[in-house]
Amino acid sequence: MRIIADDKIPFLRGRMESVADVSYVSPDAITREMVKNADALIVRTRTRCGAELLQGSSVGLVATATIGMDHIDLGWCRDNGIAVRNAARCNAPGVAQYVWSVLLRNGFDPRKDTLGVVGYGNIGSIVADWGNRLGCRVLVCDPPRKRAGYSDVRYLSLSQVLNEADAVTFHTPLTRDCEDATFHLVGRRELDMLKRGAIVINAARGEVVDNAAWKLHLKEGKTKAIIDTWEWEPNIDLELMRLATVATPHIAGYSLEGKQRATRMAIEAVEEYFGVECDKSGLEGAYSGGDGISMERICASYNPFVDTDNLRRTPDDFEGLRGRYDYRREP
Ligand SMILES: O=C(O)[C@H](O)[C@H](O)COP(=O)(O)O
Numbered sequence: 001m002r003i004i005a006d007d008k009i010p011f012l013r014g015r016m017e018s019v020a021d022v023s024y025v026s027p028d029a030i031t032r033e034m035v036k037n038a039d040a041l042i043v044r045t046r047t048r049c050g051a052e053l054l055q056g057s058s059v060g061l062v063a064t065a066t067i068g069m070d071h072i073d074l075g076w077c078r079d080n081g082i083a084v085r086n087a088a089r090c091n092a093p094g095v096a097q098y099v100w101s102v103l104l105r106n107g108f109d110p111r112k113d114t115l116g117v118v119g120y121g122n123i124g125s126i127v128a129d130w131g132n133r134l135g136c137r138v139l140v141c142d143p144p145r146k147r148a149g150y151s152d153v154r155y156l157s158l159s160q161v162l163n164e165a166d167a168v169t170f171h172t173p174l175t176r177d178c179e180d181a182t183f184h185l186v187g188r189r190e191l192d193m194l195k196r197g198a199i200v201i202n203a204a205r206g207e208v209v210d211n212a213a214w215k216l217h218l219k220e221g222k223t224k225a226i227i228d229t230w231e232w233e234p235n236i237d238l239e240l241m242r243l244a245t246v247a248t249p250h251i252a253g254y255s256l257e258g259k260q261r262a263t264r265m266a267i268e269a270v271e272e273y274f275g276v277e278c279d280k281s282g283l284e285g286a287y288s289g290g291d292g293i294s295m296e297r298i299c300a301s302y303n304p305f306v307d308t309d310n311l312r313r314t315p316d317d318f319e320g321l322r323g324r325y326d327y328r329r330e331p
Pocket of ligand 1 (some may be wrong): 253254
């Protein structure tokens with residue numbers, strides 16, 4: 001078996017070599033020629049997987065060591081018999097740590113203020129759960145779940161959440177051309193619905209918030225922006241970066257445990273698809289928890305201003321900052 005793996009996926013080397021010939025390759029060097037005779041690809045968000053890369057190849061499995069799958073043309077893969085697996089939930093606690101850490105360090109008081117969570121999937125539900133544990137009033141918006149009849153929480157409309165919340169955090173996947181498409185879900189009209197002084201967090205995908213509209217809105221000084229995911233990464237809008245209160249290089253989910261879970265899930269996808277067994281020893285298992293979460297523990301575990309300073313100092317090194325990131329521990 002031949003596997004091509006992104007060389008920036010940590011904790012992966014040496015674990016599949018007993019069953020496969022594995023090549024670790026920089027994402028920009030993963031080409032059509034290279035994958036032609038491969039059986040599986042293990043990628044991150046930096047490899048676009050669709051016809052351009054995979055047409056005519058022998059790849060049967062694409063495993064992405066990420067939650068997001070917008071870099072994968074799911075329809076094309078399905079139509080061409082290529083199985084796709086992601087690492088659902090892997091870094092959800094890391095993102096919750098990021099969100100709550102930036103909120104608490106920016107004057108948000110969970111005992112008095114209201115948090116809006118848009119997208120109640122793997123990540124949004126954990127962010128909301130930590131909010132409940134901290135005594136916060138949490139408003140949730142997730143139109144697909146509402147339509148599907150879920151009654152686990154009260155689902156509100158986006159405008160209700162934008163109007164009422166003191167902070168709004170987005171945890172939707174990036175989707176286009178479909179019902180509930182999230183591309184530019186938030187533009188000028190939606191930003192104008194926010195309360196004065198509200199905090200807006202985008203740690204989902206850059207394109208969920210229209211960055212040009214966000215920049216114009218921020219210039220009026222009425223709200224605060226916390227931006228981890230950007231349109232046009234890695235070539236981010238430098239003016240928007242300066243206007244943001246917290247600006248980080250798409251590292252919200254970069255916890256040590258989250259990266260280990262992602263690697264474990266990618267290996268499990270290979271094991272299941274090819275009926276083999278690999279070495280998963282020492283890799284973090286599924287997240288089960290929130291017990292003992294407190295404001296003190298969250299604040300002590302992560303300071304987003306360090307990452308903000310680093311990005312402001314070297315914005316052109318967006319990918320380098322991610323590649324060399326010192327993974328933090330979850331609280
Ligand atoms: O989709 C995800 O899992 C996250 O956006 C993740 O943090 C991206 O990770 P990367 O592609 O840099 O490994």
